[in-house]
Structures are given as structure tokens and as C-alpha cells.
Amino acid sequence: MGRLFSLTYPTASVLLAIRGGHRYGFDIMDATGLPDGTAYPILRRLERRAVLTGDWEDEADGKAEQRPQRRYYELTPLGHKSMGDVEARFPMLLPLFESEAS
Amino acid sequence: MIPGAACIGWASRFVPFMRRRAWRREWEAEVAHAWQRLNRNGQPSAWSVLRLRIRIYTCVIDALWERKQTMKMTGPLNDVRHAVRNLLRHRAFTTIAVTTLALGIGANTAVFTLVDGVLISPLAFDDPEQLIAIQHIGHGGPEARQLPMSQGLYNVYREHASTIESIALFAGTTVNLIGDGDAQRIRGQAVTPGCFTVLGVEAAMGRTFLEEEGAPEGERVIILSDGFWRNDLGADPAVLGTSLDINGILRRVVGVMPAEFGHPNQDARLWAPLIVDPARASLANFGADGIARVGPGNSVQSAATEIEGLIGRLPELFPESGAVSFLQEVGLESSVLPLKQSLVGDVTATLWILLGTVGFVLLIACAKVANLLLVRAEGRQRELALRVAVGAGRWQVLRSFLSESVVLAGVGGFLGMVIAGLAVKASLSLVLTAIPRVAEIGVDLRVMSFTAVIALGCAVFFGFFPMLRYGADDLASQLREGGARGATGGKESHRLRNGLVVVQMALALVVLVGSGLMYRSFQALRSVDSGFDTEQILTAHITVPTAEVQDWGEVAGFFRQLSERLEAQPGIESVGFGQSVPLGNGLGYFSIDVEDHPRPEGELPVFARNHQVEVGFIETLGIDVLDGRAFQDGDGAEGARSVLVTESFAQHWWPGQSALGRRMGYEGEDWYNIVGVVADAHYQSLEQTPEEMVYWPATVGPAEDPQPTRGMDVAIKTD
Numbered sequence: 001m002g003r004l005f006s007l008t009y010p011t012a013s014v015l016l017a018i019r020g021g022h023r024y025g026f027d028i029m030d031a032t033g034l035p036d037g038t039a040y041p042i043l044r045r046l047e048r049r050a051v052l053t054g055d056w057e058d059e060a061d062g063k064a065e066q067r068p069q070r071r072y073y074e075l076t077p078l079g080h081k082s083m084g085d086v087e088a089r090f091p092m093l094l095p096l097f098e099s100e101a102s
Numbered sequence: 103m104i105p106g107a108a109c110i111g112w113a114s115r116f117v118p119f120m121r122r123r124a125w126r127r128e129w130e131a132e133v134a135h136a137w138q139r140l141n142r143n144g145q146p147s148a149w150s151v152l153r154l155r156i157r158i159y160t161c162v163i164d165a166l167w168e169r170k171q172t173m174k175m176t177g178p179l180n181d182v183r184h185a186v187r188n189l190l191r192h193r194a195f196t197t198i199a200v201t202t203l204a205l206g207i208g209a210n211t212a213v214f215t216l217v218d219g220v221l222i223s224p225l226a227f228d229d230p231e232q233l234i235a236i237q238h239i240g241h242g243g244p245e246a247r248q249l250p251m252s253q254g255l256y257n258v259y260r261e262h263a264s265t266i267e268s269i270a271l272f273a274g275t276t277v278n279l280i281g282d283g284d285a286q287r288i289r290g291q292a293v294t295p296g297c298f299t300v301l302g303v304e305a306a307m308g309r310t311f312l313e314e315e316g317a318p319e320g321e322r323v324i325i326l327s328d329g330f331w332r333n334d335l336g337a338d339p340a341v342l343g344t345s346l347d348i349n350g351i352l353r354r355v356v357g358v359m360p361a362e363f364g365h366p367n368q369d370a371r372l373w374a375p376l377i378v379d380p381a382r383a384s385l386a387n388f389g390a391d392g393i394a395r396v397g398p399g400n401s402v403q404s405a406a407t408e409i410e411g412l413i414g415r416l417p418e419l420f421p422e423s424g425a426v427s428f429l430q431e432v433g434l435e436s437s438v439l440p441l442k443q444s445l446v447g448d449v450t451a452t453l454w455i456l457l458g459t460v461g462f463v464l465l466i467a468c469a470k471v472a473n474l475l476l477v478r479a480e481g482r483q484r485e486l487a488l489r490v491a492v493g494a495g496r497w498q499v500l501r502s503f504l505s506e507s508v509v510l511a512g513v514g515g516f517l518g519m520v521i522a523g524l525a526v527k528a529s530l531s532l533v534l535t536a537i538p539r540v541a542e543i544g545v546d547l548r549v550m551s552f553t554a555v556i557a558l559g560c561a562v563f564f565g566f567f568p569m570l571r572y573g574a575d576d577l578a579s580q581l582r583e584g585g586a587r588g589a590t591g592g593k594e595s596h597r598l599r600n601g602l603v604v605v606q607m608a609l610a611l612v613v614l615v616g617s618g619l620m621y622r623s624f625q626a627l628r629s630v631d632s633g634f635d636t637e638q639i640l641t642a643h644i645t646v647p648t649a650e651v652q653d654w655g656e657v658a659g660f661f662r663q664l665s666e667r668l669e670a671q672p673g674i675e676s677v678g679f680g681q682s683v684p685l686g687n688g689l690g691y692f693s694i695d696v697e698d699h700p701r702p703e704g705e706l707p708v709f710a711r712n713h714q715v716e717v718g719f720i721e722t723l724g725i726d727v728l729d730g731r732a733f734q735d736g737d738g739a740e741g742a743r744s745v746l747v748t749e750s751f752a753q754h755w756w757p758g759q760s761a762l763g764r765r766m767g768y769e770g771e772d773w774y775n776i777v778g779v780v781a782d783a784h785y786q787s788l789e790q791t792p793e794e795m796v797y798w799p800a801t802v803g804p805a806e807d808p809q810p811t812r813g814m815d816v817a818i819k820t821d
């Protein structure tokens with residue numbers, strides 16, 4: 001499949017983190033350990049390329065925790081298709097993102 | 103207050119307006135959640151607060167990234183906005199440039215619309231590349247003549263041509279339709295039943311003809327056009343099965359064709375079966391047009407070769423036919439062409455020349471606008487210098503020129519489309535019958551794409567010149583050295599502009615010469631002496647249907663009575679009936695005998711144009727009588743048996759002598775006396791030399807069985 005984005009180590013980390021259940025921006029930063037200024041540009045870029053899709057969590061969830069609604073990211077079907085490339089190129093990252101988000 | 107959270111509000115001003123709210127909401131929500139987590143187990147440590155603060159500060163990186171991405175997309179949009187503002191500030195320049203371009207692009211689009219509809223778009227039939235027109239060429243006269251098809255040859259090809267899948271004949275006709283109101287003359291076509299199969303079209307309602315309906319004893323049926331069904335029959339849904347009185351015969355309606363159908367044009371309002379009786383089909387009577395569909399795996403060339411071969415086999419297929427000898431005498435050849443080529447052949451060269459001409463006009467317009475832009479660019483030296491000084495790159499400067507070109511070309515192109523639409527509509531209404539496939543001419547996606555492409559081409563063309571002038575690497579130093587007053591800059595700019603003026607002049611000269619030549623041709627055509635009066639002459643065609651009036655005497659009497667009644671009307675000076683008025687439907691040839699020039703056995707007979715006319719026809723049309731007299735009462739078959747000949751006919755057969763008193767006949771009938779010589783008249787076209795012609799009285803044939811013509815044109819001269 002022709003790649004829509006440059007598959008770098010940071011990008012692979014972000015994708016694996018999202019697949020591993022880390023859906024929110026700060027959680028992705030924490031899970032990947034990437035420098036703080038790196039994760040969001042990657043998220044923006046992948047969203048524009050339709051590899052990720054972003055949406056606001058339910059209002060009820062935010063109200064229950066007495067905080068504003070957060071924005072979460074998840075893989076699109078195109079994103080899921082890209083994971084094959086990610087796993088092939090960065091197999092050492094796979095074990096790091098297999099746990100569910102806390 | 104979350105430490106560092108104010109930075110989010112400050113950084114949000116870098117985020118483009120449309121994204122700003124969502125961006126800020128996302129960061130503030132994440133920060134709020136992170137702060138909540140930090141405080142979940144009591145007072146957070148200074149280190150974790152510092153970490154959060156640093157993370158918050160990185161929102162600036164995200165904000166600047168958002169800004170950069172949006173700038174990538176909106177950069178060109180900003181240039182266009184800037185260009186529009188600039189152009190609106192200089193309205194005189196913009197008006198001239200846009201008008202010039204609109205006219206140039208509009209003219210090109212209008213002509214391309216004609217070219218697209220007539221020459222480029224395929225025929226609206228199934229597999230149109232498999233359709234052919236079968237015509238013939240005869241060499242019996244001084245020049246080769248194009249001949250259509252005969253019923254005999256149609257039968258031969260149908261039976262013996264293996265490369266042809268199906269074949270059909272069609273002939274235009276005009277019929278009398280008698281309905282609830284007054285009788286109407288309706289244009290229609292007589293077609294062999296397989297015609298619709300050849301073209302690959304089905305009826306929109308009902309069916310097309312069955313094979314048996316083309317036989318002499320077949321049922322009298324008819325198919326209507328969509329326009330006739332809607333306009334004349336009120337789109338009656340129960341029209342199938344009803345009967346219409348066509349030429350005095352009731353015909354049952356069996357089908358209605360789709361709205362867009364028509365071949366070779368959409369003049370026909372109804373179709374009737376063309377009866378072909380194999381026992382009586384003539385080989386040498388070329389009275390209908392032939393079309394065929396080439397079979398799968400065969401080509402137009404292979405069909406042409408086979409048909410030519412069949413013509414060579416005619417003596418073998420018809421060993422006792424005199425017509426075959428005649429066809430051999432005239433050297434009959436076939437002429438097989440793709441159907442589209444046969445339809446548009448006459449106008450192909452004209453349309454391409456026209457497109458080339460308006461292309462020149464557009465080039466002139468582009469050169470003009472390029473010159474205007476160059477002059478304007480000279481006046482923008484200060485603005486450009488300032489932009490370069492604050493760091494604008496060469497490409498950014500050039501982009502500003504290109505943006506103006508694109509805006510001018512875009513607006514010019516849009517207005518050009520509007521002009522083209524109006525021009526095409528107006529021109530089609532003026533020359534409806536002169537252009538083939540006129541129903542298929544219209545603005546479609548291809549025409550719009552053409553307009554977009556030439557508009558873009560124009561933008562590149564006249565945007566190129568300012569880029570040429572200011573596109574050098576040392577742009578800044580060029581501007582520092584000054585524009586119009588600087589020696590180097592002034593000379594280069596003048597050279598460019600002078601070059602554009604030279605190009606404009608050269609192209610304009612070519613267009614002018616071409617226009618002059620066309621005008622001369624037009625003037626030459628207008629100055630041709632037609633040989634007949636054209637002022638205050640009304641014409642019409644009348645056919646006496648066989649079903650209504652069968653007796654020949656009554657037919658002859660009908661036209662005489664009508665002539666007398668018309669002449670009695672106030673305002674009418676004279677009336678004349680004839681087979682065809684000049685430049686009308688055309689006249690036929692038949693072989694004649696000239697008494698003092700007998701043809702030996704085996705020699706080609708004498709062919710001449712023949713025209714049956716009533717008393718008063720020559721005088722009504724103002725055709726000069728050069729010797730003797732015109733027709734008078736009593737000149738017909740049952741009377742004095744007189745004929746008139748044209749000047750060219752007389753000079754051909756009796757050079758330097760009088761033709762009066764000579765005798766001629768046709769088909770072995772009694773002799774007719776030449777009582778007058780009249781001037782030649784242009785019956786076929788003003789461009790062609792008038793052919794030799796014989797005027798016969800309206801009623802010819804043996805004295806005991808006179809045969810008047812049933813269909814006549816009437817010419818009425820008014821005061």
C-alpha cells in the first residue's frame with residue numbers, strides 16, 4: 001500500500017499508543033515518552049491524512065469527573081491498514097504498547 | 103488557576119481563526135485533566151507542577167504548527183485576494199483587459215462549440231464508428247457527379263454484401279397531413295423498415311417498422327417524432343393505434359421516436375415505410391440515400407472494397423438488364439464513407455479554418471493584455487521594491503503577477519462563456535439548415551473544459567511576460583537600479599513591449615487579409631446574376647395527393663384554377679407553377695432526344711436538366727426570353743407540344759444558329775417544338791455554373807394520356 005505519511009519512529013509510537021488504548025493527547029505523550037512538543041503535531045498531521053479521527057468524549061464522562069470534555073483520537077480503517085507497516089518496521093515497539101490505558 | 107494555563111490563551115492567537123476555538127478547548131481540557139490527576143493524591147510536588155508547566159508551554163509549538171499548515175493552503179488564496187483588490191483599484195485597466203479577454207475567449211468557445219458538436223462528438227447512435235454512408239459516382243457528363251443509391255443496388259448489397267450487417271434506404275419527403283384543422287405540409291422521411299435497426303435506435307413509445315411493412319402489400323403505418331407528438335397531438339398517451347390522414351391515405355401510428363433522434367437532422371416529423379418492390383426496383387434510378395452498419399470484425403475499407411466488387415459483378419447478376427449497360431457507360435463507382443464524415447464533410451474545412459482564425463484573434467487579445475500588464479508592472483516598481491526589501495522572495499513577487507493574470511483570465515473566461523452561449527444561440531437560429539448535426543451543438547463539459555484550458559493558457563501567456571521581465575535572480579538589484587528610467591531596465595522592457603506589438607500587428611494582418619478574402623468571395627457571390635428576380639417573390643410547394651385526386655385531367659385543372667384564383671387576388675401581379683423554383687428542391691435529369699443530333703446505338707444518351715412549368719412561370723420569375731416566346735395556353739401534351747431551352751443548351755447544340763423550330767423528345771414520345779430560348783438561371787446554387795436545361799410544359803406525355811406533375815412549387819410576384 002502506498003504510504004500517506006512518513007513512517008518515523010515518533011509516528012509509529014503515536015499509532016501504537018493509540019492502538020494500545022491511549023486515546024487522549026496528554027496520555028499519548030506519556031505513553032510514548034516523546035518530547036512534549038512532538039506528539040501534537042504528529043496527531044494533527046495524521047488526522048489531516050485521515051489516518052486518525054478525533055472527537056470529543058461524551059459530555060457525561062466529563063461532567064462525572066467535573067472537568068471539561070477531552071478530545072480523543074482513534075485509528076480509522078486506513079490507520080488500521082497502516083499498522084502492518086508499523087509492525088513490520090518497528091517490531092521492538094510492539095511490546096511497549098500492548099497494555100490498556102489506565 | 104492552573105500554572106502556565108494562561109499560555110494557552112496567548113498561544114491560541116497564532117492558531118488560524120477557524121481552528122482557534124477547538125484548539126484552545128482541547129488544550130485546556132487536557133491541562134484540566136492533568137491538573138486534576140496531579141491533585142488527586144493531595145498537593146502535587148514542585149517537580150510535577152514544573153513538568154506540567156513545561157508541557158503547557160509546548161502548546162506554542164502546536165499553535166505555530168497549525169498556523170504554518172494553514173498558511174501553506176491559504177498563501178495562494180491570499181495572493182488572489184490581493185490581486186482582486188489591486189485590479190479593482192485600477193478599474194479602467196481591468197475593464198479593458200477583461201473585455202478584451204472575454205471577447206477573445208468567447209469567440210473561441212463559440213466556434214469550439216460548433217466544432218465539438220459537429221466534428222468531434224461521435225454520432226448519437228450505438229457504435230457509430232460502424233456506420234457508413236453508401237453513395238456512388240457517375241461519370242456520364244463533363245464532370246463526375248455524386249449519386250445517392252438506387253433501390254436495385256440496395257437489394258444487391260443487401261443480398262450479397264457479407265461485410266455489411268444491415269442496410270437501409272431513406273429519402274426526405276413532404277406530405278399533406280389532414281387533421282381536425284387545415285391541411286398542413288409536414289416534412290417527413292420514407293425509410294426502409296431496417297433503418298432504425300441500422301442506426302441502433304428503439305422507439306420511445308410503441309415500436310419501429312416491421313419488415314413486412316416495407317412490402318408493397320404491407321399495412322400503411324407511420325412513426326411520429328417526439329416533437330410532432332407533443333406539439334401537434336398534445337402528447338396524447340393513447341396515440342398508438344390511432345390513424346392519421348397522410349396524402350389522403352390513413353396510416354396507423356405504431357411508434358413515437360425519442361426526442362433526441364433524427365438522421366441526418368431533426369427536420370423529419372414523421373417516418374413512413376419506403377416500399378421496395380424487388381421485382382420493380384430500378385438499378386439506375388438514384389432517388390434515396392443509403393446507410394449501412396458494418397458487421398463485427400469488418401472495417402469500412404473492407405465494406406467499400408466488397409461493394410466496389412459487387413458493382414463489377416452487376417453484368418453477371420443482371421445479364422439482361424439495359425440499366426447495367428447504362429451504369430457501365432457512366433463508369434459507376436461506389437463511394438463508401440464513415441457516416442459521420444458524409445454528414446459533416448462539407449463544413450469540416452470551414453469550421454477548422456474558423457477555429458484557427460478566432461485562435462489568432464485570441465492571441466492578439468493575449469498580446470494586448472500582456473502589454474498592458476507589462477506597462478502596469480512598470481508602474482509597480484516601488485511596491486515590488488518594498489516587498490523585496492521586507493524579505494519577499496522572487497517566487498512570491500512572481501506569484502503576485504501570476505495571480506493577477508489568473509484573476510483576469512478567470513473573469514474573462516467566465517464572461518467569455520456567457521458571450522459564447524449567446525453567440526451560439528443566435529448563430530444557430532440564423533443558419534439552422536446550413537450546419538449539419540445542429541441539434542447536437544451545445545455547451546457541454548468538453549466545451550467548458552476547453553474554455554478553462556484556454557483561460558489558463560491565457561493566464562500563463564500574459565503572466566509570462568512580467569515574469570520574464572522580473573524573474574531574474576538579481577531582482578532586488580534590478581529594482582534598485584530603477585525601472586522605466588534605468589537604462590538597462592527601460593531597454594529590456596521596451597524590447598518586450600515592442601515585440602508584443604509586432605506580434606499583435608502580424609496576427610492582425612493575417613486576420614485582416616483572411617477577412618478581406620472572405621469578403622471578396624461574399625461580394626462575388628452577391629454580384630452573381632442569378633438569372634431570375636428575387637424581389638417581391640413568394641414561393642410555396644403544393645402536392646395534389648393521388649388518393650385525393652386520381653384523374654390526371656383534374657390534376658392539371660387544379661393548378662390552372664388555383665393560378666387563376668391567385669392572380670385575381672389584390673396585390674398579386676402574376677403567378678407561376680413549376681416543379682422547382684430556383685435554389686429550391688432540385689430538378690432531375692432524364693435522357694432526351696434531339697432530332698437533328700440522333701445518337702448512334704451504344705452511345706450515351708443526351709442528359710439535360712428538365713423542368714416542367716405552367717404558363718406564367720418564366721414571366722413571374724423574370725427570366726429573360728432571348729428568342730421566340732415563353733409558354734402560352736395550348737402548349738401542353740394535348741396541344742402544340744412546345745418546349746423552351748436555355749441559352750447554354752441552344753449554344754451547345756446549335757452554336758451560332760437559332761434553336762427555334764428545332765424538335766426534341768423524350769422516352770420515345772412524340773416530338774416537341776422549341777418555341778423559345780430563355781436565359782440561364784441558377785437553379786442549383788449561385789456558385790455553380792447554370793446547367794443546360796429544357797423547360798417542358800406542365801403536362802407532358804402522349805396526347806391521349808397527358809401526365810401533369812402532381813407536386814409543384816408556386817412563385818407569386820406581388821406588387
